[in-house]
Amino acid sequence: MPRFFVSDDMLSRPSAVLEGEHAAHIKVLRLRVGEQITLCDGMGHEALCTIEDLAPGQVQVAVGPVTDASSEPAVRCSIYMGFPKADKFEHVIQKATELGAHEIIVFPCARSISRPDTKSLSKKLERWQKIAVSAAEQSGRGYIPQVLALDSFAQAAVRAAQADLAALFYENEHTRSLRQAVEAAPFTTAAIMTGPEGGLTEEEVQAAQDAGMTVCSLGPRILRCETAPLCALSAILYAADELA
Amino acid sequence: MPRFFVSDDMLSRPSAVLEGEHAAHIKVLRLRVGEQITLCDGMGHEALCTIEDLAPGQVQVAVGPVTDASSEPAVRCSIYMGFPKADKFEHVIQKATELGAHEIIVFPCARSISRPDTKSLSKKLERWQKIAVSAAEQSGRGYIPQVLALDSFAQAAVRAAQADLAALFYENEHTRSLRQAVEAAPFTTAAIMTGPEGGLTEEEVQAAQDAGMTVCSLGPRILRCETAPLCALSAILYAADELA
Numbered sequence: 001m002p003r004f005f006v007s008d009d010m011l012s013r014p015s016a017v018l019e020g021e022h023a024a025h026i027k028v029l030r031l032r033v034g035e036q037i038t039l040c041d042g043m044g045h046e047a048l049c050t051i052e053d054l055a056p057g058q059v060q061v062a063v064g065p066v067t068d069a070s071s072e073p074a075v076r077c078s079i080y081m082g083f084p085k086a087d088k089f090e091h092v093i094q095k096a097t098e099l100g101a102h103e104i105i106v107f108p109c110a111r112s113i114s115r116p117d118t119k120s121l122s123k124k125l126e127r128w129q130k131i132a133v134s135a136a137e138q139s140g141r142g143y144i145p146q147v148l149a150l151d152s153f154a155q156a157a158v159r160a161a162q163a164d165l166a167a168l169f170y171e172n173e174h175t176r177s178l179r180q181a182v183e184a185a186p187f188t189t190a191a192i193m194t195g196p197e198g199g200l201t202e203e204e205v206q207a208a209q210d211a212g213m214t215v216c217s218l219g220p221r222i223l224r225c226e227t228a229p230l231c232a233l234s235a236i237l238y239a240a241d242e243l244a
Numbered sequence: 245m246p247r248f249f250v251s252d253d254m255l256s257r258p259s260a261v262l263e264g265e266h267a268a269h270i271k272v273l274r275l276r277v278g279e280q281i282t283l284c285d286g287m288g289h290e291a292l293c294t295i296e297d298l299a300p301g302q303v304q305v306a307v308g309p310v311t312d313a314s315s316e317p318a319v320r321c322s323i324y325m326g327f328p329k330a331d332k333f334e335h336v337i338q339k340a341t342e343l344g345a346h347e348i349i350v351f352p353c354a355r356s357i358s359r360p361d362t363k364s365l366s367k368k369l370e371r372w373q374k375i376a377v378s379a380a381e382q383s384g385r386g387y388i389p390q391v392l393a394l395d396s397f398a399q400a401a402v403r404a405a406q407a408d409l410a411a412l413f414y415e416n417e418h419t420r421s422l423r424q425a426v427e428a429a430p431f432t433t434a435a436i437m438t439g440p441e442g443g444l445t446e447e448e449v450q451a452a453q454d455a456g457m458t459v460c461s462l463g464p465r466i467l468r469c470e471t472a473p474l475c476a477l478s479a480i481l482y483a484a485d486e487l488a
Contacts, residue, residue: 071464098471100463139465177488219344219487220315221383227342234478235487243463243479244421 001038002029003137005144008041011066015052018059026051026059037061042136042144044069069142073242076102076189079229080160082109082153082196083116086124088226093128095230097135097145100237104132105148107156111198121149153204154211160191161212165236168193168208169228170200173217178232181214182239190236194228245282246273247381249388252285255310259296262303270295270303281305286380286388288313313386317486320346320433323473324404326353326397326440327360330368332470337372339474341379341389344481348376349392351400355442365393397448398455404435405456409480412437412452413472414444417461422476425458426483434480438472 004025010016016039018026031037033051039061040046046069049061079096081089083106093104108115116124128147136144150156160166164187167178193208194200200208209215218228218235237243248269254260260283262270275281277295283305284290290313293305323340325333327350337348352359360368372391380388394400404410408431411422437452438444444452453459462472481487 095471098467100465221344223342227339231478234475235482238479
């Protein structure tokens with residue numbers, strides 16, 4: 001069923017009017033009066049709505065009862081990724097959103113080649129957030145993951161370490177597996193931290209460990225920087241029984 | 245350590261000479277006499293080799309004892325994918341190879357938009373195999389996954405059904421989860437079948453089931469056709485303890 005993210009106040013009224021992009025999209029989909037769409041506030045709430053009137057550029061719907069979005073994982077997984085090249089980060093935003101990430105956080109690493117300055121960063125964040133919105137719509141998410149940029153690795157490590165399961169993936173870790181970290185204790189929040197193209201430095205891994213993160217392996221194969229977080233996210237959602 | 249795929253007879257002699265692309269690559273990496281590289285036959289066997297002589301376009305190495313590649317999963321996972329658009333399939337080949345897939349198989353589906361004819365298919369297969377070789381080298385695989393094209397969905401379903409765990413992922417399956425299929429019985433081979441952009445038809449799902457495949461859900465979020473097989477592969481490798 002077609003799904004549109006709207007402001008939360010639209011869900012609280014008995015009827016709502018969609019305009020602009022949403023109205024245009026409904027026209028493209030050739031929806032008719034009487035057909036149903038889902039309106040979602042992007043914060044985990046949604047309502048089944050019925051199209052009542054179709055005018056050019058304006059679609060009026062009857063708003064049904066508001067419920068919790070059924071497609072949201074109970075485990076909240078945050079992706080923490082050292083600034084990779086832009087196209088790779090955009091790939092991760094799209095795929096992590098589809099898979100069910102709660103938020104996607106980027107930060108500079110010692111080996112980050114790409115580090116946008118403050119001005120270009122704010123434009124990029126806008127663009128990245130749009131990618132998350134679009135992927136959330138397409139995949140039927142009830143929550144739009146926030147894309148955030150932090151100023152430093154240290155800041156990222158301290159924030160990530162607050163998760164119940166705070167895992168940093170490092171290719172030189174050969175002892176502790178993700179599975180051991182997952183099975184160590186129950187969790188409702190998870191942080192998945194990975195490095196940029198050139199990997200994390202030993203100092204960064206140590207700093208993350210000092211901040212309270214668990215260093216884990218994802219196995220003997222060397223995953224690209226854009227593959228590792230999505231593999232870990234898939235595995236953690238599987239382990240938490242959220243791929244069901 | 246740099247890794248090169250060579251013909252298997254090169255591993256059986258005490259010394260070997262690398263030429264062409266491999267010699268050029270060794271030059272680019274600025275490797276010196278005495279440094280080590282891994283030669284691998286792409287069939288699961290590898291040898292630690294020491295550079296003995298560097299001449300223009302020719303690198304001679306002393307070949308060490310041949311061992312089983314340590315980076316190969318014990319579980320052999322085959323990806324079966326309905327022909328998607330070319331760029332998406334290339335993405336899946338690269339990522340599935342990195343993650344540890346054993347083979348990658350493509351076949352026409354009722355809703356496949358892209359269906360190369362016989363002539364263009366043989367060129368494409370060559371190109372696809374190169375993507376697998378390159379991803380296998382970069383990720384340190386000991387085995388190069390074969391990329392195969394089958395003629396029909398029926399052929400794919402019959403072949404896939406021979407795996408111990410033969411899972412078809414379908415967005416309209418809401419009862420059986422991948423986890424239930426994984427936990428039903430031990431497995432050393434797994435088939436992961438997913439559809440093209442427009443999804444599988446009910447008839448295809450029924451045919452796969454008749455062939456002996458298990459229809460599973462990957463959860464309530466709608467994954468793109470290129471995301472679903474990689475999510476399932478990550479989850480199955482995690483479940484089989486192969487991400488350790």
